[in-house]
Amino acid sequence: MISNRSVRFGARALALVGVALSLPACATITRGSSQEFTVTSEPPGARVSTSNGFQCDATPCTFRMPRKDEFRATVSMDGYAAQTFDIKSGISGGGAAGLAGNVIFGGIVGGVVDASSGALNDLTPNPLVVTLRTPAEQARWDAEQAEIARQAAAASAATGRPN
Incomplete structure (x- = not known):
């Protein structure tokens, strides 16, 4: 005969496995594979173009960018020297926490999904603050x-x- 204690233990174990299987790709779910990237300038009103095809006509502006893509941003305005910046993608504090959650609960599959989607990463610098000269x-x-x-x-x- 199966004791109540065994049934309770089995139910808890099954619940824990269910939770673990529902959490793969924690960072992909909680952070997403894209983020807002903001550019401001002094003086405001500068044009921004990125190497991956995004543009805005007047700062300040915000783009929705893939977290995993590094790119260059060029900020320009008539009468000022154009400036170009390398925007890097790297594992962030929030992404590291998501990876730790995957290791503990989701296993390798969740970590692979998060790494390939870029959800572990953040773009830096962000915001990009530019003083035109x-x-x-x-x-x-x-x-x-x-x-x-x-x-x-x-x-x-x-x-x-x-x-």
């Missing part, structure tokens, strides 16, 4: 950045350690 301001800024890089390289060479 006139061509003269951009030339000065570029020269300052080159000098900073030169000083860092000299310090690295003097100490024998990379920065």
Whole structure:
């Protein structure tokens, strides 16, 4: 004869298995495979175009972008130097939590689904905040950045350690 204790244990085990099987691809379900990507500029009203075909005529603007796709965003405005930025896709804190949930409850299948959909990733930087510069301001800024890089390289060479 089967005891009540065995029946309760079996019911709990079956419920746990049911929950585990319903959770594969946690991040895909909870975070989705796309996210909002926002671009702002100073001054506002700049044009934005991305290497994956998205455009807007005047910042600030927000696009719905695939989490797994890296791309370039170019921000331009008449009278200002255009600036291009590399937008990266990488595992985020929320994606790592989803992956941990898959390892614990969903197993390999959920992890594979989340990784292939990009749900584990976030785009960075996001938001992209751009300060546009006139061509003269951009030339000065570029020269300052080159000098900073030169000083860092000299310090690295003097100490024998990379920065």
